[in-house]
Structures are given as structure tokens and as C-alpha cells.
Amino acid sequence: MSIQDASAIRRSRGRPQVRPDEETLRLIVDTAKQEFLTNCFNTVSMAQVAQRAGVSTKTMYRLVPTKGDLFRSVVAARLGRFFPEFDSKELDALPLREALTRLLTIYGELTLGEEATRMYRLAVMESTRFPEIATAFFQTAIEPTGLVFEKWLSRQAERGLIQVPDVKFASEALRGMMALEPQRAAVLKQKALPNSEAIALRARRCADLFLKGCVVHQPPPSAR
């Protein structure tokens, strides 16, 4: 008897189908994401998300107690899709320059993507009325991503490949080179987000600048 047959029997005998909480939560989060991307925080309703996801309000509140938690879950789901890509073993098998370019490309695809940009804009827009969503974005998106960079940088320092005064600063500097201007221009709706090609080029340039700097060690005699 297949799984489908078994569940059909359960349904036909009037016993409620048991869906794992994890799957229900994914349904809720997918629905909530669409709501957050197209509405302001204020107009997203917990009851409406539950209804659209086909989940009872009781289950919804059991799994996600507040709207702040809902936003946090949406951001976490987005990040969750990216963290496996930051896989350290795969990165460590690459030469330093390639590994850093790869790390920055993954970061760029995440941070300079349409979804993250909208979530960030929403968090700033609502930072006065709903401080919990700014906190959720900071704790769920910004801090864990920073930690990925810090860990990678620490490993490279331990391997004797790089030397930085402070790993936290170096992590901030890397992410800043990569993201500040494109993100700010997009959050203010002044420029389109960079495409994958532009992100890859920027990642390469950031990696080179971070590793080698740009000073000319032997300036021409005229400039001395």
C-alpha cells in the first residue's frame, strides 16, 4: 500500500491528516513572505496569512506566536537557503582568492537580491512603529551572515594566509565594500539592483582589493 493510499484511508475514515509542524510552518512562511513583500507590516494580518496558507488560526499561533516572529521566520527561511552554500570545506579546498570571491558572490546574491532588499527596507520603514522587526532582521540576517565571514577569516588567519588587526572589523569591511552602495541605492529606489554578472565582477574586485590593496609599491621617480 502506498503512502497516498494510506493517507486516503485515514482521511476517508474521518481521522484528521497529521501534517508535520515543519511542513505547516513552511506553508505559513511562504504565504507570509508574499504578504510582507507586497504590503506594509501594519496591513499584514496573522489571521489572513493563516487563512491563505490553509491553516487554522490556532495552529498558526501555536507555531508562530507574534507577527514579529512571523517576519523573523521569513527572514530566517531566506537565510537558511543560503547557509549551506557557505560550506566551509568546499571553500577551504579553493585557493584563497577564489574562496573569497566565492564567499562574496554568495553574500552578494543574498544581500543584493530583491527579496532581502525589500525585507531590509521594510525593517527600516517600520523601525519606529514596530522595532521588533528591525531587531528580527538584524539578529536573523545581518549578525549570522557577519559571523560566517568572521569564521572564514579566522580560519585563514590561523592558516597564516592573511593578517588582519581584528576579525570583526575585517568582516564588516568586506561586506561593506560589497554591499553598501548598491544596497543603499536600491533601498532608496534610485538604482536597480546589480545582476549576477555585476555581482560576480564586484566580488572579484573586492577580493583582490581586500587581499592585495592598491598601493603602488614602487611609485615612478616623478611622484617620489
Place this chain on the structure above:
Amino acid sequence: MSIQDASAIRRSRGRPQVRPDEETLRLIVDTAKQEFLTNCFNTVSMAQVAQRAGVSTKTMYRLVPTKGDLFRSVVAARLGRFFPEFDSKELDALPLREALTRLLTIYGELTLGEEATRMYRLAVMESTRFPEIATAFFQTAIEPTGLVFEKWLSRQAERGLIQVPDVKFASEALRGMMALEPQRAAVLKQKALPNSEAIALRARRCADLFLKGCVVHQPPPSAR
């Protein structure tokens, strides 16, 4: 007739005092700044700013036609106080590392200051309802500051002191290292802005990283 006009007449024996437009505009901008810093864009009223500045509504609209222009003037006034400090001759007299540290410190004091942070937050918060203020912030604060960096970098490249693949990218990278994380944390109200000492230290570290990079040129044999 306002109180100011009346007292001017008394002082000048009946001849109306003519205040230069520049001075009137400064009064308006100073008043508007306080309003923008403590209210949302929506609740700032042109008439109220005029009244508080002791200026007739007619004069106000002659000098500043729209609320978007008012916001732009406030941002421009803030930048105007900083641009003289980016003086190129003074910077060029310093050794490269010192000049870059100075440039980044000035930029940090501006961008990571309380006033600029609030203006930026306001511009993002209102980017949907009032896109003109996001445009004003971008065109009046972000673009001109970026240009200062581009010009300075171009001069150093012409002098043969640095070599960058693209001056615009290098300008964005520098500002990003300096500002992204402290600005984002402050805009989301998660961390206090850095003080002058922290800004100066960060500027020094950014200058060193930008110029020299952090790769160890002779890794120990174990890491080769």
C-alpha cells in the same frame, strides 16, 4: 506683518529691513532641520516651518517651492558644512596613508553622525509615499560625497601612488568599508553610532586595508 518685520521697521525708522535671501533661507533650513529630525515627513508643514522661522509663507514658497526642496536644502546645508574639510590641497600635502585616513575620518563624522543617520532613515521610511525625498538624499548627500572620493582617488592614481581597476568601484569600496555596518546597525536602531575615537580608529584601519590589503606574502611552509 511679522514681529521681526515690525521690529526691523522700528529699528530702521520706517524703512523695511531687507534681509538677503541667503540669510532667510538659512533661517528656514535651520528651522526645517529641527522639524525633520523630530517628525515624519508627512507631519512637517511648510506653513508651520515658515511661521517658526518668522518668514512669510510667500517668501517661503519663493525660496523653497516644495517640501521635497526643503528636505533637499536641509541635506545640502549639512553637506555644505563638510565639503570645505575635504579640501584637496591640504589633503595632498599629507602622505598618502595620512591623507586617506583624514578623508575617511571626515566621511565617517558626516555619514555616521546622528543627523545624517536620521535623514537617511527618514528618506528610506518615506521612499514609497514620498519618493522625492529619497531622490533628494541620494542626489544631495550620497552622490556628491562619492564624487569627492572619486576625484581624490583619480589624483592619487595620476600621481602613480595607487592602482585601481575602476575609480568608481574604489570609491564605493572605501565608503562601504567605513560605513555599511555601523550605519545599518544605527538605522535599524540596534547599536549606538560610533564616537569620534571609534571613527578615527576605523578610518585608520580602512586606509591600511585599502592600501596594503591583508594577504601574507610569505605564508609559513605548513600552509603552502
